[in-house]
Amino acid sequence: MQLEDSSNSLQATLRQRRQRLACIIKTPVILWSGRAPDRNFPANRYPFRASSHFLYFAGFPLDNAAIRLENGKLELFLDDASPESALWHGEMPKRNEIAAKMGADAAYPLAELASRTANAATVAVQDIKTYQQQCQLLARTVAPANAPEGIDRELAKAIVSLRLSHDTEALAEIRQAAAVSVEAHLAGIKATARAKTEAEVRGAMEEVIIAHNMQCAYSSIVTVHGEVLHNERYYHPLQSGDLLLADVGAETPMGWAADITRTFPVSGKFSSTQRDIYDLVLAAHDTCIEKMRPGVEYRDIHLLAASVIAEGLVELGILRGNPTDLVEMDAHALFFPHGIGHLLGLDVHDMEDLGDLAGYEAGRTRSDRFGLGYLRLDRPLRAGMVVTIEPGFYQVPAILNSPEFRAKYQDVVNWQRLERFRDVRGIRIEDDVLVTESGTEVLTARLPNAAEEIEALF
Amino acid sequence: MQLEDSSNSLQATLRQRRQRLACIIKTPVILWSGRAPDRNFPANRYPFRASSHFLYFAGFPLDNAAIRLENGKLELFLDDASPESALWHGEMPKRNEIAAKMGADAAYPLAELASRTANAATVAVQDIKTYQQQCQLLARTVAPANAPEGIDRELAKAIVSLRLSHDTEALAEIRQAAAVSVEAHLAGIKATARAKTEAEVRGAMEEVIIAHNMQCAYSSIVTVHGEVLHNERYYHPLQSGDLLLADVGAETPMGWAADITRTFPVSGKFSSTQRDIYDLVLAAHDTCIEKMRPGVEYRDIHLLAASVIAEGLVELGILRGNPTDLVEMDAHALFFPHGIGHLLGLDVHDMEDLGDLAGYEAGRTRSDRFGLGYLRLDRPLRAGMVVTIEPGFYQVPAILNSPEFRAKYQDVVNWQRLERFRDVRGIRIEDDVLVTESGTEVLTARLPNAAEEIEALF
Numbered sequence: 001m002q003l004e005d006s007s008n009s010l011q012a013t014l015r016q017r018r019q020r021l022a023c024i025i026k027t028p029v030i031l032w033s034g035r036a037p038d039r040n041f042p043a044n045r046y047p048f049r050a051s052s053h054f055l056y057f058a059g060f061p062l063d064n065a066a067i068r069l070e071n072g073k074l075e076l077f078l079d080d081a082s083p084e085s086a087l088w089h090g091e092m093p094k095r096n097e098i099a100a101k102m103g104a105d106a107a108y109p110l111a112e113l114a115s116r117t118a119n120a121a122t123v124a125v126q127d128i129k130t131y132q133q134q135c136q137l138l139a140r141t142v143a144p145a146n147a148p149e150g151i152d153r154e155l156a157k158a159i160v161s162l163r164l165s166h167d168t169e170a171l172a173e174i175r176q177a178a179a180v181s182v183e184a185h186l187a188g189i190k191a192t193a194r195a196k197t198e199a200e201v202r203g204a205m206e207e208v209i210i211a212h213n214m215q216c217a218y219s220s221i222v223t224v225h226g227e228v229l230h231n232e233r234y235y236h237p238l239q240s241g242d243l244l245l246a247d248v249g250a251e252t253p254m255g256w257a258a259d260i261t262r263t264f265p266v267s268g269k270f271s272s273t274q275r276d277i278y279d280l281v282l283a284a285h286d287t288c289i290e291k292m293r294p295g296v297e298y299r300d301i302h303l304l305a306a307s308v309i310a311e312g313l314v315e316l317g318i319l320r321g322n323p324t325d326l327v328e329m330d331a332h333a334l335f336f337p338h339g340i341g342h343l344l345g346l347d348v349h350d351m352e353d354l355g356d357l358a359g360y361e362a363g364r365t366r367s368d369r370f371g372l373g374y375l376r377l378d379r380p381l382r383a384g385m386v387v388t389i390e391p392g393f394y395q396v397p398a399i400l401n402s403p404e405f406r407a408k409y410q411d412v413v414n415w416q417r418l419e420r421f422r423d424v425r426g427i428r429i430e431d432d433v434l435v436t437e438s439g440t441e442v443l444t445a446r447l448p449n450a451a452e453e454i455e456a457l458f
Numbered sequence: 459m460q461l462e463d464s465s466n467s468l469q470a471t472l473r474q475r476r477q478r479l480a481c482i483i484k485t486p487v488i489l490w491s492g493r494a495p496d497r498n499f500p501a502n503r504y505p506f507r508a509s510s511h512f513l514y515f516a517g518f519p520l521d522n523a524a525i526r527l528e529n530g531k532l533e534l535f536l537d538d539a540s541p542e543s544a545l546w547h548g549e550m551p552k553r554n555e556i557a558a559k560m561g562a563d564a565a566y567p568l569a570e571l572a573s574r575t576a577n578a579a580t581v582a583v584q585d586i587k588t589y590q591q592q593c594q595l596l597a598r599t600v601a602p603a604n605a606p607e608g609i610d611r612e613l614a615k616a617i618v619s620l621r622l623s624h625d626t627e628a629l630a631e632i633r634q635a636a637a638v639s640v641e642a643h644l645a646g647i648k649a650t651a652r653a654k655t656e657a658e659v660r661g662a663m664e665e666v667i668i669a670h671n672m673q674c675a676y677s678s679i680v681t682v683h684g685e686v687l688h689n690e691r692y693y694h695p696l697q698s699g700d701l702l703l704a705d706v707g708a709e710t711p712m713g714w715a716a717d718i719t720r721t722f723p724v725s726g727k728f729s730s731t732q733r734d735i736y737d738l739v740l741a742a743h744d745t746c747i748e749k750m751r752p753g754v755e756y757r758d759i760h761l762l763a764a765s766v767i768a769e770g771l772v773e774l775g776i777l778r779g780n781p782t783d784l785v786e787m788d789a790h791a792l793f794f795p796h797g798i799g800h801l802l803g804l805d806v807h808d809m810e811d812l813g814d815l816a817g818y819e820a821g822r823t824r825s826d827r828f829g830l831g832y833l834r835l836d837r838p839l840r841a842g843m844v845v846t847i848e849p850g851f852y853q854v855p856a857i858l859n860s861p862e863f864r865a866k867y868q869d870v871v872n873w874q875r876l877e878r879f880r881d882v883r884g885i886r887i888e889d890d891v892l893v894t895e896s897g898t899e900v901l902t903a904r905l906p907n908a909a910e911e912i913e914a915l916f
Binding site: 049209232 | 500658
């Protein structure tokens with residue numbers, strides 16, 4: 001932890017977040033940071049990642065800490081490092097120094113927390129050892145974060161209402177993550193010219209993130225098989241006719257994420273079929289962003305992307321029929337089976353630990369429509385939200401070879417025409433978009449996305 | 459998972475390992491692979507790392523799988539991926555294909571395991587969800603891996619006896635990890651000339667590991683504060699008089715590790731004080747490796763390093779007295795407070811999940827001597843063992859400023875003379891050494907370690 005990074009403005013922001021929480025929820029709140037899980041043996045842990053809810057109010061990624069919030073006041077519970085720890089891990093800032101940096105009202109050893117847990121609400125953390133502590137100290141079974149109960153549910157809703165719109169400090173962090181992610185993608189495109197495998201391009205991209213003292217916000221996708229949506233294999237060789245899909249984002253030391261996807265030709269030049277589809281995906285991307293402003297339903301943005309894609313696929317002769325009807329029958333989803341995007345913040349899918357509580361407006365639930373069920377966000381946009389816009393086109397064998405889909409969409413797909421596009425396995429273009437009072441600001445705009453611009457980078 | 463990587467020789471090796479186990483232990487054995495822990499939300503997991511004991515006998519890093527071994531036979535328990543999974547993660551090899559690759563005698567869905575657990579021994583995995591399954595399916599409390607009980611202890615001892623000496627397939631993997639780690643260090647040294655921070659050098663090193671489709675075997679240490687032994691902070695600027703200590707190692711996709719440390723001057727040129735200490739640490743390193751052969755006690759190798767260091771520090775005027783007496787009173791440990799190294803294999807500290815069961819010969823326990831207590835390995839060397847040799851010199855404030863140590867060692871340290879070496883905060887030189895029938899082979903020898911050679915790389 002690098003306390004030097006902290007500023008008065010961070011402290012004021014943290015205080016403001018706590019006060020806003022206190023206006024919504026009157027019960028005491030205890031949030032745990034968690035601990036790093038063991039990898040193959042206890043001394044070899046995964047990199048520590050503090051719980052996002054803890055980070056939102058505490059600011060710093062403190063290992064094995066808790067904060068208690070009540071009426072806007074913060075109490076920090078954290079043990080000072082043992083003397084032996086100084087040998088192995090160096091001198092660490094003391095509890096009281098850290099407390100001062102975060103503007104805590106009091107600070108105690110962790111053991112003191114046991115006497116301060118009455119009637120407290122919490123959010124279950126992902127780290128299981130800490131989760132067991134939560135249950136033990138609160139003397140009750142804490143329901144999992146994605147199905148909170150009672151006061152925990154009230155707390156989760158309160159936190160969602162705060163975290164949905166980002167304050168200046170949060171936006172500054174997301175901009176930093178975005179700037180480094182842009183650099184990573186530029187490095188990736190540049191590396192592709194000399195790289196022989198997906199792994200080499202991934203290395204060039206993650207180098208940039210590591211060099212900026214950040215982590216990856218999620219497992220990178222760097223693949224010539226973009227049709228595998230969450231592909232985490234990197235061993236394929238790069239071949240001249242391939243498109244390389246790179247979905248890579250940085251996370252700042254304080255935990256804030258960016259999330260960018262670019263798809264580019266290994267040879268530096270799109271084929272005409274690749275270019276046709278690329279331009280269509282980009283048109284969907286641009287059309288969505290143009291329409292975004294406070295009050296607009298994100299679901300409508302998703303459906304807009306679906307329409308643009310359906311219309312374009314009709315023009316290219318891949319789909320047959322009226323675009324509106326095609327979207328209604330989810331024909332677009334044969335090629336664009338996921339949602340147009342998601343919330344972005346401390347988590348790359350922000351607050352997804354809470355299930356759909358953050359993503360879905362109260363009273364709304366996931367659709368069972370093939371073309372809508374994977375939509376992660378169904379709310380009216382509001383100023384201060386950051387969302388991704390990430391339309392795509394994929395030829396997923398599990399979909400296109402499925403007998404049910406083949407039967408259902410036999411007549412609306414020109415399967416023969418589609419054959420000619422077989423060098424387009426997967427394309428996605430993803431940017432991070434801030435909703436402003438008057439419209440939008442694309443936080444990742446410095447990274448080109450037009451086909452000619454991408455080609456010019458080679 | 460890349461099944462193409464597998465070979466007939468791997469299959470034969472896996473069978474041989476199972477048969478060797480069957481010669482030692484007659485009860486059935488069930489080993490679980492574990493699962494990736496959740497990071498900040500369930501869909502955003504840490505990279506999966508299969509349990510090393512599972513990997514040793516199963517060969518492949520299968521997520522959420524178990525193997526049952528009895529009389530040299532292997533039964534694989536693994537669920538085929540769901541059809542929905544093909545959309546997100548692509549087509550995965552089927553259970554039967556995987557079973558064939560590992561030479562399994564039978565393969566079943568995971569649910570079948572419940573009926574095959576009677577009297578089985580196991581090793582507790584690090585992943586807690588899987589650990590809970592272990593207890594539930596075996597219908598007993600499985601003690602933690604570092605304190606196994608009953609048949610689990612017998613199993614742990616049997617596994618240790620196998621894994622202490624590496625077979626050809628294991629050595630091939632370790633050599634691969636070593637080769638990539640050497641490349642990473644060369645890239646790190648090269649990057650130092652233009653880097654402004656520790657993080658940038660780390661980025662250049664880890665890029666090489668990622669580009670080879672490997673992972674880091676442990677959290678990298680890349681620091682100008684080498685006196686912090688497990689420093690995991692990377693934000694310091696590089697300044698011309700600094701030494702940069704880099705302890706970075708790769709792990710192959712099958713899980714085998716390398717572990718290398720080099721210390722080099724940021725400017726490309728050691729100062730005379732840095733050079734004096736560097737040469738001394740290297741002398742300790744070389745002397746240790748020269749003396750290693752089957753039958754030699756690793757503890758004696760540690761004490762040999764201590765002697766060389768004590769002697770050298772007397773020559774440099776930092777310690778006063780007879781080197782033998784100085785080692786006996788642990789004066790060397792003021793500057794070399796850790797052990798000379800550890801076992802290396804599937805874990806960077808091999809089998810350290812089992813506590814000292816692997817590291818310490820039966821009947822031996824950790825010393826409470828300051829100069830020996832951190833020794834991780836106390837066994838006679840045998841052919842096929844791979845160990846690290848990693849002497850160091852550090853000026854740890856927590857040690858050198860400690861009133862107790864100051865009092866105890868007041869007269870044997872020339873504190874004034876030591877002042878002149880203040881530009882040597884931490885130096886470590888670490889290589890991976892295979893014990894052969896006739897002596898040793900340094901698996902990481904391709905990476906230079908002589909001061910002139912390091913300087914020549916700049």
